[in-house]
Amino acid sequence: MxxxxxxxxxxxxxxxxxxxxxxxxxxxxxxxxxxxxxxxxxxxxxxxxxxxxxxxxxxxxxxxxxxxxxxxxxxxxxxxxxxxxxxxxxxxxxxxxxxxxxxxxxxxxxxxxxxxxxxxxxxxxxxxxxxxxxxxxxxxxxxxxxxxxxxxxxxxxxKGVLRLEVEVTGKSAHGSRPWEGENAIVKAYRVYEKLLELPFTKESSDFYESPSVNLAIISGGEVFNKVPDRCEMSLDIRYLPGQNPDSIIQEIESIAEGKVTVGLKGIxxxxxxxxxxxxxxxxxxxxxxxxxxxxxxxxxxxxxxxxxxxxxxxxxxxxxxxxxxxxxxxxxxxxxxxxxxxxxxxxxxx
CATH class of the missing domain: 3.40.630.10 (Zn peptidases)
Known part of the structure; x- marks a missing residue:
């Protein structure tokens, strides 16, 4: 062998x-x-x-x-x-x-x-x-x-697999005057921080303390001297047996302030x-x-x-x-x- x-x-x-x-x-x-x-x-x-x-x-x-x-x-x-x-x-x-x-x-x-x-x-x-x-x-x-x-x-x-993209929009402005714009990258990260406090993240089971959330990719911005007006986060969520992925998606949509696209849903x-x-x-x-x-x-x-x-x-x-x-x-x-x-x-x- x-x-x-x-x-x-x-x-x-x-x-x-x-x-x-x-x-x-x-x-x-x-x-x-x-x-x-x-x-x-x-x-x-x-x-x-x-x-x-x-x-x-x-x-x-x-x-x-x-x-x-x-x-x-x-x-x-x-x-x-x-x-x-x-x-x-x-x-x-x-x-x-x-x-x-x-x-x-x-x-x-x-x-x-x-x-x-x-x-x-x-x-x-x-x-x-x-x-x-x-x-x-x-x-x-x-x-x-x-x-x-x-x-x-x-x-x-x-754990089940839920891979999704969250697209967040802001407002562009000159990089020297960021207060005149709305930074989509900063806004996206705040959405991520809210996501970590959603009810589904606090649940546990016999074998698991909690689901896991991995901020796998974050992309936004074009040049140094411009406030980014768009940012996309790619999230890899591993949810627990017994949790409903559609309910998790609804929770995320409630705080996303942008478009949520589901790429993969594995039970x-x-x-x-x-x-x-x-x-x-x-x-x-x-x-x-x-x-x-x-x-x-x-x-x-x-x-x-x-x-x-x-x-x-x-x-x-x-x-x-x-x-x-x-x-x-x-x-x-x-x-x-x-x-x-x-x-x-x-x-x-x-």
Whole structure:
């Protein structure tokens, strides 16, 4: 499995072509191990689906092989102190490799459920072309495990995503006489400060102290000697399960003093702790961890969101690693092996 991971890492999958190449590599590996993957393409993005097992229920193993950009040397895996350092080692080629090996080891064991492996190539840019496409075309299953790095904990929930632009207008004037104008940048920032005090920002839940609001981009002004008469703020809001995004938008519109344009609205994931798939996974995980399973909520979004739209319980659950999207990304090899064994024992529990 370690060698499989290293081969996957050597493929620079930070571009569409590279990610497609990684999917093709996974397909060939599965074929060489007596599995029968189907290759699917949508809008130039490749993905594969491979199914084994039998039964009334289908458990989906979902993983992505695309990665964020990195330095050239990050695509050469370095093994040190029981870890592999590389771009994509944790996020999430280790999880994908473990799922592939689990499929290989389960292929002749006839578990009491179907397992559907999905390997996709566009999660880092939103997932609409691959997992979103698969879900809308019936590849849904009854329970979904996305092998994002979670330190071998179960991420039951994920915040929803709301990306919007707020356009604020002012009045231009000569830069030497700013009192004769109305500075749109200053006005926009005051709107932002009001936004941080809106009721939706003060709400909390079991896993989260509050939603998050990121002022990602602010653009306005043209030259030094002119009071800017227009400013646009780009906001990335991660809202809680149970919150209504339309109500959040209405709250923002009430203080915006300008046009609000919604660019993206992604729903939260809110899988229940007492869901039967979770109550069956938890003791398996605790046996391997020799202790209580960590259960938490993620701040960011993953491909679990596409299943949540249809009410399908989905979790993020994967090996131990750190610094994904950073310079020193790594995965712990022992956790990768343990993760594979947990997946196999979980499937066998059916």
């Amino acid at each position: 370690k060698e499989l991971l290293k081969e996957l890492i050597l493929i620079d999958s930070s571009t569409r072509d590279g990610a497609n190449q990684a999917v093709e590599f996974c397909r060939q590996w599965l074929i060489e191990h007596q599995l029968k993957p189907s290759l699917i393409e949508n809008n130039g993005y490749k993905m594969l689906v491979c199914e084994i097992g039998e039964g009334d229920k289908t458990i989906v193993f979902n993983g992505h092989v695309d990665v964020v950009s990195g330095k050239k040397e990050q695509f050469v895996p370095v093994e040190r102190d029981g870890k592999i350092y590389a771009r994509g080692a944790a996020d999430m080629k280790a999880g994908v490799a473990a799922m592939m090996v689990a499929m290989k080891e389960l292929r002749n064991q006839k578990p009491g459920v179907k397992i559907q492996l999905q390997i996709v190539s566009d999660e880092e840019i939103g997932g609409m072309n691959c997992t979103g496409y698969l879900v809308e075309n019936g590849y849904r299953g009854d329970f979904v495990i996305c092998s994002e790095p979670t330190q071998l904990g179960i991420a039951l929930q994920a 939260p994931v809110a899988t229940k702790q007492d869901d039967p798939f979770i109550t069956q996974l938890k003791p398996v995980l605790e046996r391997h961890n020799d202790g209580e399973a960590a259960i938490f909520g993620q701040h960011g979004a993953a491909d679990t969101q596409f299943f949540a739209v249809h009410g399908i319980p989905a979790i993020e659950f994967g090996p131990i690693g750190a610094n994904w999207h950073g310079d020193d990304e790594y995965v712990e090899l022992e956790s990768m092996e343990k993760y594979k064994d947990i997946l196999i024992d979980y499937i066998k529990s059916y």
